[in-house]
Amino acid sequence: MKKLFSILLTLSLSAALLAGCGSKEETPAETPAEETPAQEETLSGSVSTNGSTSMEKVIGVLSEQFMADHSGVSVTYDPTGSGTGIEAAKNGTCDIGLSSRALKDEETSAGLVGTTVALDGIAVIVNADSKVSDLTVEQIAQIFTGAVTDWSEVGGDAGAISCIGREAGSGTRDGFETITDTKDTCVLAQELTSTGAVIEAVKGNPNAIGYASLSAVEGKEGIKALTVGGVACSEETVLDGTYAIQRPFVLVTKDGTALSAQAQAFFDFATSSAANDLIRAAGAVPVAE
Structure with missing residues (x-):
């Protein structure tokens, strides 16, 4: 009797196992969440420029277009003359100095960098x-x-x-x-x-x-x-x-001092070929290729 009971128990367990295997649903492999492209950083804040009065038209058209493209940014221009603009870039009272001459040796030796934006x-x-x-x-x-x-x-x-x-x-x-x-x-x-x-x-x-x-x-x-x-x-x-x-129209920055995100974006725009038509419309000669 015990032997018969053992055989029945074994058959019962085997049937249960087979039933369980047959009814088990396969879990689909987890798919990674769809990656969304990083949103472009929204620029905000101000960009201060200071210097050459001769660069008024060029800076004016560049600023106007940049602010139209980045509504959260305000670009200001203080027409103080090249010497004052260079000094402002040196002491950090503006983001970008404006000079309508090439920098002198003593100015570059003091850590200033001149980038020609136009002639x-x-x-x-x-x-x-x-x-x-x-x-x-x-x-x-x-x-x-x-x-x-x-x-x-x-x-x-x-x-x-x-x-x-x-x-x-x-x-x-x-x-x-x-x-x-x-x-x-x-x-x-x-x-x-x-x-x-x-x-x-x-x-x-x-x-x-x-x-x-x-x-x-x-x-x-x-x-x-x-x-x-x-x-x-x-x-x-x-x-x-x-x-x-x-002579050149020069953007003046300080070596080793990072510009704010908005000031760097304005600098990059002004020195790119995308700005050529604007610079030309302002009466100057663009140099970006």
């Missing part, structure tokens, strides 16, 4: 009624140093020449004086603190001569830009180097 011709301007239309670099130097003092000496009507220039520390002045080899020797009737002020002074004085950024003089009434050595100041002649009086 700009420095137009030599006279009153729209002047008979003079072309001067050589040598004649321009003679006029600004006082060696030539009357328009009749260079093909114009008789009249004492009034030289209008920029203040010390101006990138436009530094570029002009470096190229014409007149540094610290210019004799100026007026020394003004902005590109716009120089243009207005020349416009209001039939015997005046001055210099201003190409981007600032295009389309202005009451003045005319001279050809220099027979070459007009234009995007093409600046880019190919045939126009003699030209």
